[in-house]
Amino acid sequence: MMRLELVKRPQRSALFSALSPFLAFALTIIAGAIMFALLGVNPLTAFRIYFIEPVSQVWQLHELAIKAAPLILIAVGLSVCYKANIWNIGAEGQFILGGIVGSIIPVLFPQFESPLVLPLMLLLGMVGGAAYAAIPALLKTRFGTNEILTSLMLVYVAQLFLDWLVRGPWRDPQGHGFPQTIQFNDSAVLPELMPDAGRANWGFVFALVAAVLVWILMSRMLKGFEVRVLGSSPRAGRFAGFGLNRMVFFAFLLSGALAGLAGISEVSGAIGQLQPVISPGYGFTAIIVAFLGRLNPLGIVAAGLVLALTYLGGEAVQSALGISDKVARVFQGMLLFFVLGCDTLIHYRIRLIGLALTKPESAAKLEAAPKLKEAR
Amino acid sequence: MDITINILLTIATAATPLLIAAIGELVVERSGVLNLGVEGMMIMGAVGGFGASYLTGSPWIGLLAAIAMGAVFSLLFAVMTLSLATNQVATGLSLTLLGLGLSGMMGTSFVGQPGERLPNLEIPGLTSIPVVGRLLFGQDPIFYISIALTAAVMWFLFKTRTGLTLRSIGDSHTSAHALGIQVIRYRYLAVIFGGACAGLAGGHLSLVYTPQWVENMTAGRGWIALALVVFASWRPWRVLAGAYIFGAVWIGQLHAQAFGIPVPSQFLSSLPYLATVVVLVLISRNKRLTMMNTPASLGQPFVPDR
Numbered sequence: 001m002m003r004l005e006l007v008k009r010p011q012r013s014a015l016f017s018a019l020s021p022f023l024a025f026a027l028t029i030i031a032g033a034i035m036f037a038l039l040g041v042n043p044l045t046a047f048r049i050y051f052i053e054p055v056s057q058v059w060q061l062h063e064l065a066i067k068a069a070p071l072i073l074i075a076v077g078l079s080v081c082y083k084a085n086i087w088n089i090g091a092e093g094q095f096i097l098g099g100i101v102g103s104i105i106p107v108l109f110p111q112f113e114s115p116l117v118l119p120l121m122l123l124l125g126m127v128g129g130a131a132y133a134a135i136p137a138l139l140k141t142r143f144g145t146n147e148i149l150t151s152l153m154l155v156y157v158a159q160l161f162l163d164w165l166v167r168g169p170w171r172d173p174q175g176h177g178f179p180q181t182i183q184f185n186d187s188a189v190l191p192e193l194m195p196d197a198g199r200a201n202w203g204f205v206f207a208l209v210a211a212v213l214v215w216i217l218m219s220r221m222l223k224g225f226e227v228r229v230l231g232s233s234p235r236a237g238r239f240a241g242f243g244l245n246r247m248v249f250f251a252f253l254l255s256g257a258l259a260g261l262a263g264i265s266e267v268s269g270a271i272g273q274l275q276p277v278i279s280p281g282y283g284f285t286a287i288i289v290a291f292l293g294r295l296n297p298l299g300i301v302a303a304g305l306v307l308a309l310t311y312l313g314g315e316a317v318q319s320a321l322g323i324s325d326k327v328a329r330v331f332q333g334m335l336l337f338f339v340l341g342c343d344t345l346i347h348y349r350i351r352l353i354g355l356a357l358t359k360p361e362s363a364a365k366l367e368a369a370p371k372l373k374e375a376r
Numbered sequence: 377m378d379i380t381i382n383i384l385l386t387i388a389t390a391a392t393p394l395l396i397a398a399i400g401e402l403v404v405e406r407s408g409v410l411n412l413g414v415e416g417m418m419i420m421g422a423v424g425g426f427g428a429s430y431l432t433g434s435p436w437i438g439l440l441a442a443i444a445m446g447a448v449f450s451l452l453f454a455v456m457t458l459s460l461a462t463n464q465v466a467t468g469l470s471l472t473l474l475g476l477g478l479s480g481m482m483g484t485s486f487v488g489q490p491g492e493r494l495p496n497l498e499i500p501g502l503t504s505i506p507v508v509g510r511l512l513f514g515q516d517p518i519f520y521i522s523i524a525l526t527a528a529v530m531w532f533l534f535k536t537r538t539g540l541t542l543r544s545i546g547d548s549h550t551s552a553h554a555l556g557i558q559v560i561r562y563r564y565l566a567v568i569f570g571g572a573c574a575g576l577a578g579g580h581l582s583l584v585y586t587p588q589w590v591e592n593m594t595a596g597r598g599w600i601a602l603a604l605v606v607f608a609s610w611r612p613w614r615v616l617a618g619a620y621i622f623g624a625v626w627i628g629q630l631h632a633q634a635f636g637i638p639v640p641s642q643f644l645s646s647l648p649y650l651a652t653v654v655v656l657v658l659i660s661r662n663k664r665l666t667m668m669n670t671p672a673s674l675g676q677p678f679v680p681d682r
Contacts, residue, residue: 006459006460006461006679008681139653139656143657143661144666145656145657145660146606146656146660148412148465149602149652149656153603153652153653154653156596156646156649157646160643160645161642163642164642167642168640287466287469291466323481324480324481326477326480328477329473329474329477329480330477330478330481331477332473333474333476334474336466336469337452337456337467337470337474340462340463340466341460341462344460344461344462348461350460
């Protein structure tokens, strides 16, 4: 039987650290080609439609920016969590709550029109996302409850809450019974960057600014050092006087606020009203973005654009080839798989052990057997 | 009386997939591996089970396909985390994301197709016994598998040598390795067992619970199963109890919606998820209980050095 063996490298490989995302992307392309071939589509045609045609015109680049903005915003926040070994996987719910809380002004006070409206909405969106993220943080610090499961459960609750709002109390009375709120008035709509060229709005700028700010925080400030220390060795962090509980709150509130900002930007920019579903799974895809970007805010900007392209490509192959747009999710999943696998190469060399080597191994087992008895 | 029995039967049907998936994950976690991909393996089992049953016309073949699908899909996780020592949390998450996408793609042509339900047990004379007959002798085959599986896992973990070895690996893989135990091999088998269970649980959804294919039809049950394992503090019989409590919550909210209780249906639908959070909080408040029972090397990657 063939077996893999990992041999620890004396130090982490800088080469593979840089190469791993590209290697992962290449492997995804190969696996994708096999998948398209199995679906009976010429892989080259499929790839042209999937990866090249969706970004061959200027207005399409704007669509790419629209999809990339929430992914980058959310992933930048998540990268801080994951660096600190805190597992917030409920960004999808924080995104939705950001969208809801940020929409309070345009939905309940539509007659309020002022340049103040938009900043207030963005602020409320961040507050909403952060407050929702505070729940798993509180439960973790207070009772030691596993944050993975609580943050995820709250996603389902948020989705149902939004569904209730837009079908119930917040439904547009003049909306012919459609489950949606009123269209936001002009002062509540996030402006487009270059209205003549395409639809991209200020959300993309927010994403870039957030990425740079968090990059500075993580690489140039004490807080960033604290995050890394507590993430890699909580014990060392305790000795240094860094509080783990404070860190849990910091990471959750930061990532929640950014997810909330992404939510309200999406609602007031790309959509213009609340609907039962406001996210095609941005909160989950952002997890992939965070890892593909090596938990580095600047890498995340690049990774966000790549993952945004998988969304656009999914829509493109659906309309051109009649393949389910779920193909996008498959690409995203494979990409994360391969990037995690390739990351192993940073710390380990991989040796393939074939049949020839199984003999000494079984001899070693025989040697170990009497030892086992003694130990009992 | 009949209503009570019907409610009990539906609770059992709702609890069975949770129980099977959680029992599988319990064995995985007892070996020291945290597989967050339960939801993904479950949905793959559901689509595989429905697909095989739809194409062959036999729900029994569907049942086997669901198990195989879950096991094969879990192998992906095993290779990554065990052979390549990747982060288990991230890998499990990606297994779930990949499963949700892949199942959606594979199931495109199954949407809206009628499925065939696995027949309920029918023993002449026994099933027709009033009151208890249908409860004990008239349920779907997977219900009996789930009970047998729970008993078997209890016996295996606590009454056999191999079970003891498995638990010792979960508590300290380095000591187990030093004793000459093949840590990685045990963990491979545990993960594949967990995958097969999750696949079977998914198959229950698409072959018994609602015999059809609906995208994302697991609706978070895989995650609830993960929570059940924590709630049960890694004990099989407590998983059984927990699964039935959650089954009752699930059915209770459906009945409440049907009765037209003046509470928005969305609030009732969110009850199982909120209940999960509440239950997790209650159990984690008891620090000693959690500390004592959590497999000590849970979630830590292991690379044998030689």
